[in-house]
Amino acid sequence: MWLKKNISLLTAVFFLLQFSVKGQDSSAVQWQATGKKTAEGIYELHLKAQVKPGWHIYTIANADAGLEGLKISFSDSSIIKDGSQQLTGNIKTITDKIFNAKVEVAEDSLQIVQKIKLAGTVPAKLKVELLYNTANAEEFIPEERKVDIEMEGGVDVSAGNRILIPTIDLKNPVNDFGGTGISVEETNKGSLFTIFLLGFLGGLVALITPCVFPMIPLTVSFFTKKANTKKQGIFNASLYGFFIFLIYVLLSVPFYFIDSASPEILNSVSTNPWLNIIFFIIFIVFALSFFGLFEITLPAAFSGKADAKAGTGNVVGIFFMALTLAIVSFSCTGPILGSLLVGSLTGGAVQLTVGMGGFGLALALPFALFALFPNWLNSLPKSGGWLNSVKVVLGFIEVALAIKFLSNADLVKHWGILKREVFIGIWILVGIGITLYLLGKIKFPHDSPIKKLSKARIALAVIFAAFTLYLVPGVTNTKYANLTLISGFPPPLYYSIYKQNNECILNLNCSHDYEEGMKMAREQNKPVLLDFTGYACVNCRRMEENVWSDPEVYKIMKEKYVVISLYVDDKKNLPAAKQFSYKTKDGVEKEIVTVGNKWATFETENFKNNAQPLYVILNGDEILLNNPVGYTPSVRQYKEWLLSGLDAYEKTKK
Numbered sequence: 090m091w092l093k094k095n096i097s098l099l100t101a102v103f104f105l106l107q108f109s110v111k112g113q114d115s116s117a118v119q120w121q122a123t124g125k126k127t128a129e130g131i132y133e134l135h136l137k138a139q140v141k142p143g144w145h146i147y148t149i150a151n152a153d154a155g156l157e158g159l160k161i162s163f164s165d166s167s168i169i170k171d172g173s174q175q176l177t178g179n180i181k182t183i184t185d186k187i188f189n190a191k192v193e194v195a196e197d198s199l200q201i202v203q204k205i206k207l208a209g210t211v212p213a214k215l216k217v218e219l220l221y222n223t224a225n226a227e228e229f230i231p232e233e234r235k236v237d238i239e240m241e242g243g244v245d246v247s248a249g250n251r252i253l254i255p256t257i258d259l260k261n262p263v264n265d266f267g268g269t270g271i272s273v274e275e276t277n278k279g280s281l282f283t284i285f286l287l288g289f290l291g292g293l294v295a296l297i298t299p300c301v302f303p304m305i306p307l308t309v310s311f312f313t314k315k316a317n318t319k320k321q322g323i324f325n326a327s328l329y330g331f332f333i334f335l336i337y338v339l340l341s342v343p344f345y346f347i348d349s350a351s352p353e354i355l356n357s358v359s360t361n362p363w364l365n366i367i368f369f370i371i372f373i374v375f376a377l378s379f380f381g382l383f384e385i386t387l388p389a390a391f392s393g394k395a396d397a398k399a400g401t402g403n404v405v406g407i408f409f410m411a412l413t414l415a416i417v418s419f420s421c422t423g424p425i426l427g428s429l430l431v432g433s434l435t436g437g438a439v440q441l442t443v444g445m446g447g448f449g450l451a452l453a454l455p456f457a458l459f460a461l462f463p464n465w466l467n468s469l470p471k472s473g474g475w476l477n478s479v480k481v482v483l484g485f486i487e488v489a490l491a492i493k494f495l496s497n498a499d500l501v502k503h504w505g506i507l508k509r510e511v512f513i514g515i516w517i518l519v520g521i522g523i524t525l526y527l528l529g530k531i532k533f534p535h536d537s538p539i540k541k542l543s544k545a546r547i548a549l550a551v552i553f554a555a556f557t558l559y560l561v562p563g564v565t566n567t568k569y570a571n572l573t574l575i576s577g578f579p580p581p582l583y584y585s586i587y588k589q590n591n592e593c594i595l596n597l598n599c600s601h602d603y604e605e606g607m608k609m610a611r612e613q614n615k616p617v618l619l620d621f622t623g624y625a626c627v628n629c630r631r632m633e634e635n636v637w638s639d640p641e642v643y644k645i646m647k648e649k650y651v652v653i654s655l656y657v658d659d660k661k662n663l664p665a666a667k668q669f670s671y672k673t674k675d676g677v678e679k680e681i682v683t684v685g686n687k688w689a690t691f692e693t694e695n696f697k698n699n700a701q702p703l704y705v706i707l708n709g710d711e712i713l714l715n716n717p718v719g720y721t722p723s724v725r726q727y728k729e730w731l732l733s734g735l736d737a738y739e740k741t742k743k
Contacts, residue, residue, distance in 0.1 A: 090595060091182070091738040093198060093482065094237055094627075094651045097629050100717060102277065109191065110596060111452070112245030113499060115139045116232055116234065117140060117144040117223045117230065117232070118138050118139065118140050118141070118144075118146060118232065118234070119138070119141075120137070120138055120219070120234060120236050120305070121136070121137045121139075122134065122135065122136045122137070122217070122237070122238040122239070122305050123135050123238060123239050123241070123675065124215060124238045124239060124240035124241055124243070125241050126241045126242050127204075128212075128238075130206055130207055131171065131204065131205075131207075132204070132205050132206065132207060132211075132240065132257075133202055133203070134161075134201075134202070134204075134215075134217070134238055135201070135202055135504075136161075136199070136200070136202075136203075136236065136238075136575060137198070137199070137200050137201075138178075138198065138199040138200075138201075138202040138442070139197075139198060139341075140195065140196060140197055140198060140199065140223075143225045143226065143402075144196075144199075144223055144224065145183075145194035145195060145196045145223065145224060146159065146194060146195045146199060146221055146222070146223050146445075147159070147192055147193070147221065147222045147223075147224070148180060148193050148194060148195050149193050149197050149201070150191075150254055151188075151190065151192050153188075153190045154185065154188035154190040154192055155188075155560075156188070156192065157220070158221075159174075159176075159201070159219065159220070159221040160219070160220045160221070161174060161201070161203055161217055161219060162217070162218045162220065162271040163205075163215075163216075163217055163218070163661055163665065164216060164218070164655075164665070164668060164682050165663070165664055165665035165668065166662060167207070167208050167209070167664065167665075168205055168207055168629070168665060169205065170203060170204070170205055170206050171204035171205055171206050172183050172203075174201050174202065174203040174370050174650070175202040175203075176195070176201055177199075177200045177202075178197070178198045178199040178200050179195060179196045179197045179198055179199070180193060180194070180195045180199070181193070181195075181196065182194075182545075186226070187224060187229055188522060195388065199657055200521045207665070207689075208474055209664055209666065210244055210664065210666040211240055211242065211243045211244060211665075211666065212243050212244065212509035212665050212666035212667075212668075213238060213239070213240060213243035213244060214237045214238065214239060215237070215238045215240050215243070215665055216235060216236075216237055216238075216665070216668055217235070218233065218234070218235055218236075219232075219233070219235075219236060220232075220233055222249065230339075235680075238332050239458060240573060242697050244666065246583070250667065250669045250671075250681070251603075251604070252671050252687070252690055252694050252695075253381055253674070253683075253693050253694050253695060253697055254711050255712065255713075256711045256712055257696075257707070257711060257713050258712075258713060259694050259696065259713065259716075259717075260492065261606060261667045261713075262713045262714060262715045263712065263713070263714045263715065263740055264492060264714060264715040264733045264736060264737040264740075265715070265716065265736035266507060266715055266716050266730065266733060266735070267454055268404050277601065279442045281439070281440060284440050284443050284444045284447070285444065285447040286447065287441045287447070288443060288444035288445060288446065288447025288448040288451075289447035289448065289451045290444065290447075290451070291447075291448050291451070292449065292450065292452045293449025293451045294447040294483070295448070295451070295452060296455060297454060302693050305325075312628045313428070318534055325407060326456050326457055326459075327456075327457045328404065328407050328452035329407050329410060329411055329453075329456055330454065330455075330457040331453065331455040332407060332408045332411035332412075333410075333411045333415065333449055333456070333458075333661050333678060334449035334450050334452075334453040335449070336411055336412060336415050336449065337445045337446070337448055337449030337452070338417070338442060338445050340445055340542055341441040341442040341445045352392065355479045361660075362497070362498035362501050362502045362660060363498070363499075365495070365625070366494070366495065366498050366499040368491075368494040369491045369494040369495040370490075370491075371497070371538065372428035372487050372488075372490050372491035373487075373488065373491050375487045376484040376485070376488045376491065377484070379483050379486075379487060380480075380481060380484045380533050380534070380538075381477070381480070381481070381533050381535040382534065390736075399420055405429065408525065408716050410630065411460075412430070418713075431557040432461045433511060459460055462684035466579045470629035471622065477533075477535050477536060477537070478526075478527075478536070478546070479555040480525055481526060481536070481590030482526070482527070482549075484521050484607075485522055485523045485526070486523075488519055489515075489516055489519045491654060492515050492516070493578055494579055495507060496512055497624065499621050499661060500580055500584065500624035500729050501624045501625060501658050501660045501685075502596035502660055503661060507580065507584055508584055508586045509563070509570075509579050509580040509581070509582065509584050509585050509586075510563070510564040510585060510586045510587075511586065512561055512579045512580055513563035513564050513572070513579055514564050516534045516560055516575075517557055517560050517561065517564070520553055520554070520556055520560060521557055523550075523553045524550050524553045524554045524557060527546050527547075527550035527553065528546075528547075529537075529542060529710070547684070559574065560572065560575075561571070563575075563579065566585075566587040570582065571638060573634065573635055576631045576633075576634035576635055577626075577627035577629075577631040577634075578627065578629060579628060579630075580628070581594065581633065582595070582633075583595075593639060593652070593654075594633050594637065594644065594652070594654065595633065595637055597646055597647055597652045597653055598613075598647060598650070598651055598652060599651070599652040599653065600651065600653050600654075601651075601654055601655070601656070602653070603619075603653055603655065603688075603691065605651075606651055606652075606653030607707075608710070609651045609710065610709050611652040611709040613651060614709075615649060615650055615651050615738075616649070616650055616651075616706055616707065616708050616709075616714060616734055616738040617650070617651050617706065617707045617708070617709075617739075618646065618650040618651070618652045618653070618704060618705075618706055618734070619653050619655065619703075619704065619705040619706070620652055620653060620702065620704060621657060621688065621692045621696075621698075621701050621702060621703040621704075621705070622654055622655065622657070622701055622702050623656055623657050623701045624659065626658075626701045626702060628701070628702055628720040629702040630700055631720075631722065632702055632721070632722070632727075633722065635722065635724075636721065636722065636723075636724050636727050639724045639728075641724075641728055642724060642728050642731065644726065645731050645732070645735075646731065649731075649735055650706075650731070650734075655683050655691065655692070656684065656685060656688060657686050657689040657692060657701060658689075659683065659684035659685040659688070660683050660685060661683060661684050661685075661686075662682060662683055662684075663681070663683060663684060663686075663687065668680075668681060668682050669681050670736065671690060673690070673693075674694060677734075696717055698717070700717075700719060702719060703717055703718075703719055703722055704717060704718050704719070704721075705717045705731075706731075706734035706737070706738075708737075708738050710739050711740070712741060714733075714734045714737035714738055714741070715730065715733050715734050715737055718730055
C-alpha cells in the first residue's frame with residue numbers, strides 16, 4: 090500500500106537520478122520514428138519501440154497502482170493532437186509483482202500512431218518528448234526520452250538557426266571605442282559600485298530595525314567591560330564587526346559554484362517566471378511579518394548551537410557571537426537580505442558578493458565605531474515604538490518589491506496582467522498607505538499609541554506623499570509618463586494599457602529577430618545596434634528611459650541605426666521548425682527551445698558576455714564596428730559611442 094501511495098514521489102526521484110547520469114544510455118527501450126503527411130498540415134507520427142528482453146513498458150494509466158501511462162508531448166504549444174494515440178504490438182495484461190495489481194504492459198515491441206495538426210512551417214525534424222515507465226522483475230525505472238522524428242516534406246530551416254557568427258572578431262573592431270574609452274569592464278565597475286552602495290544602504294536600514302538596533306549598546310558595552318584593557322576591548326569589538334562582515338560575504342560563496350557550472354544559470358534563475366512568483370509570495374509573507382501578524386525566525390537549534398559556542402575561546406567565541414547576531418536578527422534582516430540576493434542574481438556571483446559585502450559592512454561599522462568612541466552611545470535614541478514603525482514602513486516597501494517580482498513573471502510569460510499603468514497604480518496605493526500610516530491614520534499590531542506626531546514622522550510622511558504624487562503622471566498617456574526616478578522598476582513604456590504603434594522601444598526602427606534585423610539593415614544601408622536586453626532587466630529600462638530618450642541620442646538611433654532587441658529571458662517557445670540542438674565552443678550540448686535560450690546563447694558564444702544590457706554595433710557584413718559596451722548611464726559617452734560606430738560604418742563602406 091505504501092508503494093502505491095508514494096509511486097509519484099518515487100517517479101520524481103528516479104527522474105532526478107536519471108538526470109544526474111544523463112551521459113549514460115541505460116534505457117531499456119530504443120525508439121525509431123517517422124512522420125507521414127496525410128493532408129495539408131496533418132501528419133501521422135509512427136513511433137516504434139524495441140524493448141529489452143525481460144523488460145516491459147506500462148502503456149496506460151492505472152489509478153490503483155498509481156501509474157501514469159505513456160505520454161507524448163511537444164515543446165511547441167501550437168502542435169495539436171488529433172485524436173488519441175493508437176498502440177499496437179505485444180501488449181498484454183499482467184499481475185505486476187511490484188504493485189500487486191493488474192496492469193497493461195508492452196513487451197518486446199510497441200508501435201504508436203498519433204495524428205497531429207501543425208500550423209506554419211513543418212520542420213525536417215520534429216522534436217517530441219516521451220514519458221513512460223519501464224520495469225523488469227526487480228527494477229522500476231521512469232524514462233524521459235527526446236526523439237527526433239523525420240517529417241515527410243519538412244523544411245530544413247537550419248540557416249535561420251545560426252548562433253556563432255565567424256566574422257565577429259572581438260579583438261579587432263574597426264574602431265577602438267571611437268576615443269570614448271568606454272568598455273564593458275569599466276561599466277561593470279560602475280555597476281558593482283552601485284550594487285555595493287545599495288547593499289550598504291540595505292545594511293543601514295537593517296540597523297534601525299527592532300532586532301538589531303538594541304544590540305548595538307549591549308554588545309559594545311559587553312566588549313568594553315569584559316576586556317582587561319581598553320585596547321583589548323576595541324580589538325574585540327572590531328574583530329566582532331569584521332566577523333559580521335565576513336559572515337555575510339561568505340553567504341555568496343555557494344553562488345560561485347552555481348555560476349561556474351553555467352554562466353547563464355543565475356540569469357535564468359532570476360528571470361524564471363515561476364521562481365519570480367515564489368519570490369512574490371515570499372515577499373508578501375515578509376511584508377505580513379513586518380506588519381506584525383507573525384514573526385519569521387530561523388529554527389531555535391541554529392541560534393542555540395551558535396550561542397553555546399560563543400563562549401568557547403577568544404577569537405572563535407567572538408565569531409560565534411557574530412553568527413548568533415546574524416541568526417537572531419534574521420526576522421528583520423531576512424527580508425532586506427532577500428531583496429539584495431534576488432536583485433543581484435542577474436549580475437552573477439561577483440555582484441552578489443559586492444552587495445553582501447556592502448550589507449555586512451553597514452551592519453559591522455557601528456560595533457567597531459562605538460567601541461572606539463563609547464561616548465557616542467549616549468547620543469543614540471532609546472529603543473521604543475519608533476522601531477516597530479520602521480518595520481511597518483519596511484512592510485509596505487516589501488509589498489512594492491513583491492509587485493516587481495510578479496511583474497517580471499508577467500513580462501517574460503506575456504500574460505498582460507501587470508501593464509505599466511497597473512504596476513504604477515499599485516505603487517501609488519502603497520505610497521498612500523505609508524503616508525496614512527505615518528500620519529497615524531492606520532494602525533497595526535504592536536503599534537504604540539501616538540500622542541503627538543514627531544517632526545521626523547511628519548517629515549517622512551511628507552516625503553512619501555511627495556513621491557506618491559510624483560508617480561501619478563505614470564498612469565497617464567502623456568509625455569510625463571516616463572518617470573526617471575524609478576526607471577527600470579515598472580514595465581517598459583510600450584507595455585501599456587494604452588494602444589501602442591508597435592513593440593519597439595520608443596517607436597524606434599527595430600526588430601526582435603537577428604536574421605530579420607540584419608536583412609532590414611542591408612535593405613536600408615544602415616548599421617545594426619544589437620541590444621541584448623531582458624524583460625526583467627532594471628538597467629536595460631534605465632538606459633531606454635534615461636539615455637535612449639535623450640533627443641540627440643534618440644535622433645541618431647532613429648535615423649541612423651536598425652535596432653535589434655534580443656530578449657534573453659523570453660520564455661516563449663520557438664516554433665517547432667526553429668527549435669534545435671547546439672554544441673557550444675566548449676563542447677556543451679544545449680537544447681534551443683525558447684526565444685531566450687537562443688539569444689542568451691547567441692550573446693555568450695559571440696561576445697563572451699552574459700550580462701544585460703549589452704550593446705554591439707555591426708555592419709551588414711556582420712563585422713564588429715567598435716567594442717561592445719554595457720550599462721552606460723552617461724548620455725555623452727553613449728552618444729560618442731554611437732557616433733564612433735557610424736564612423737566605422739563609413740570606413741567599411743569605403
